[in-house]
Amino acid sequence: MNEQKYAFLTRMGDNVLILSQQLSKLCGKGPALEEDMALANVALDLIGQARLWLDYAAEVEGAGRDEDKLAFLRDAHEFHNFLLVEQPNGNYADTLMRQFFFDTWHYFRLQSLSGSTDARIAEIAQKSIKEVMYHIRRTGDLIVRLGDGTEESHRKVQDAADDLWMYTGEMFDDDQVEQALASEGVILPASSLRAPWLDHVSRIFAEATLTMPPLDAWMQQGALHGRHTEQLGYILAEMQYLPRAYPAAQW
């Protein structure tokens, strides 16, 4: 098995799987009907993308597991999603800021993966990025509306940015997995995504009259190596309950 590629594919899959699970919790609870539908639609796109990544990960692993086994029968330390996406939905500004930070990273990552030398990675990225275009448009627009909105909405969205900022650093860490795959030409290293990410985030923040958190702030790390915040356990407990309680259950 190509361990680096397997690790990379589970990172891609776990990020969208966990974020989808988080958004799904808001189905029927959105602050407005349009937002409720948007959250459910985005969650649906992300779960579809998670299937594509985890299906390929299972194939690369070659251990007889499939996408469902990877999603439902791994424990927290085997998940490699960013700490960012496992943070709670909080108030709506928290949900949107988490999504905006992720969508921006997601767009640039998928854009670079569209030219991967691994044909399967390239085709999953080319498929996903079209969906992500709609995600990033919505979150960018809403951050501007809330930031440049009322005093209260401005304060909440600024607080959300300040609170979540420390989880954004690890999205650009070049660890062994990133380095190995970058040297094979399969991916561009994560660090190369930082400049375009910062550029977009700072442009939207300027339009939203928000203050950028300090660029040299201390950043949380660990998820790439399976060390998560306490949030992930609760997410998995809910997400994995049914297939663990009834292992042979068929839809």
Next chain:
Amino acid sequence: MDMQEQSGLKPEQVWGWLAEVSDPEIPVISVVDLGIVRNVTVSPSAQASCVITITPTYSGCPAMEVIAQEIESALKRHGVEQVTIETRLSPAWTTDWMSAAGRQNLKGYGIAPPAQHVIDISGISRGRRAEPAVACPQCGSSHTRLISQFGSTACKALYRCDDCLEPFDYFKCH
């Protein structure tokens, strides 16, 4: 030479049958008009069999599994004994593959058809994008506004007409 009896099944026939299979969420458009059937291969053996290649619209679209089942049962009804459905991801589905008839049917059903170009994925800056003009499927007015990029299904956005004041679905570019 060992002459096997041929089933006589022709690809054109299969395409014709597929044109009768409609999208489960938008019944006025067939899977062929939607552009998700990418290939039909008929095997020239005694047993009538064929391989249908389809491509997903949105990666999480829950209709895809129903569509695969409906294709299979429609072809079996027409006497095809063995139906294999393959899913192909690349090239990614685009609304450019939707047929003119499909667009017309959508409009008649009250859903504004996609503007004739694929979504621009080259950049994400807010100012640069020009939203396509979407005509109201009820009254034809182009004084319409976007309410939400996300509508009742993954493939649709929600618009409102400023003239007749009716809300309507827009099948968004992809």
